[in-house]
Amino acid sequence: MLTSIIAIVLSYLIGSISFSILFARWLRKIDIRQHGSGNAGATNTLRVLGVGPAICVFLLDAVKGIVAVLLGLWLGDDQSWIPVLCGLLAIAGHNWPIYFRFKGGKGIATTVGVLATLAFFPTLIAGITAIIIITLTRYVSLGSLIFAVLLPILVFCFGFDSARFWGALMIAVLAIVRHRKNIVKLIQGTENKLGRSKKGEPHGA
Template sequence: MWGITIVLPLLLSYLIGSVSFSYFIAKRMQNIDIREHGSGNAGATNTLRVLGKGPAAFVFVLDALKGMSAVGVAMLLNTENQTIWMLAGVLAVVGHNWPVYLGFRGGKGIATTIGVTVLLSFTAAIIAGVLAILFIVISRYVSLGSLVYTAGVPIGIAFDSYPNTYLYLSLVLTALAVYRHRENLKNLFQGKERKI
């Protein structure tokens, strides 16, 4: 039984997360591998740089829905265990970052993280989202706003009545974001980061 309620939702979450909408939309629109253009990242921000605003918005929404879908599957297969729900969200982000379908070369997982956290920790996600948008508007650095968001969610969770495992697993999401943005952080410190 645990295979259906624990292993299956987590495996499906990773596979759902591995679907790279940025890659497939770029292939469909211009017959290119988006990972060979712009920043080399298969995500919404690089889609903005390579394909424009419309496709980027579409990718962002689909990637966020991907995170929500992974959590939704976990909720259906395991109706009570909130830790499994959040862990499913983490695995969806892992799938986005290291997709099995694309040789484990994916994106940075921010839109998928947003989908997961909006569904499971709405108040914390909204507060973090407002702060992230402010940082992006002021600095014009999407990477900075992304890191503000992923750092802000655990803080919001810590000050609300969410399960303790949400806090610990949201810190895993923060760590994943920092790791995937390590080059961006280096560029920010050196004043070389690209603005939108």
Template sequence: MEQLISISLGYIFGCFQTSFLIGRLYKKVDIRQFGSGNAGTTNAIRVLGWKAGVLTFLGDSLKAILAIFLIRLFYNDQVFALYTGLGVVIGHNFPFYLKFKGGKGIAATSGVLLAFDYRIALVACLTFIVIVALTRYVSLGSLFIATWTPIAIYLFYPDRLEMLILGLIFMSLAYYKHMGNIKRLLKGEENKLGQKKSA
């Protein structure tokens, strides 16, 4: 029951689609109809500009932090933070009121890691910055965060199998949502940060 409550609470928070709302309020557009069609930070930067992209990242990260803060008022075990974070990512990726078409969950995952364990988040953040700075592939940095999540959980919480399984689910969701990016990376056709994408 505790796990179900945690995931449900996270899902409710995750359904807050920052870039969709910014697009509607700022330029009167549905961001999912432009660029990559993704309601996330990178597409917000390409379609709406850097300011909207930064606000999207902050909003998508903050909703995960707030959800985990709230669940900790009721449950102290770290595993419930991960269950809540997983709910946030699912809600972000598959919001029911937008026909389950949302983002890819990396900004939300970043917020989850920050609220869950700042050490894990710090490594993820610094490495992401280095990867994107060197390659300009946001997707490559995002896939690192996804891969790092279960590895870090195993390293910092070696005796918590349930938490490791949750980490692997986080990674699987990210890889699933980035399948198109992975194919383009392998073909050398992936868009780099700063490139514009047409409607």
């Protein structure tokens, strides 16, 4: 049990490493949360710092989720819910990082890492669908939401265990909550599209 608690705590601490904030500090000496959409994630990194840093941020944020799940598998005493909980805590750390005054991103890239490790094929299908939606509409937030909502459905259809299904469902709910302002803007037709820069617009992962 002690090793499981260690894995859960470490997962949150790993998730709290905000690469978007760190890259912005290293490259531009700025707090990315005060620029672009104000979100500490890959999409705002693209807007503020460019393609290269954005790709690095996305991949590193995804790796946080992968590492967290692997920690749960390694230290979780063969309990199926421990890797899932570790993944959830990594996403929570990204969204509310202890190192950065609990103001982080929306957790989509970390979610990709978590769910790709827990349920690869559902994540692949949901990811391809999200990419198609983003390509057609240029709404990163819409693609992110569709990705999150599809996952528990696909996890259920693929017959994964209940821990993974409930974990995917909780992640979907969390994504919806984190994107609630984007949802309002999508309904109103005022959401910012990829490739356009409007300061203050919540947008994307």
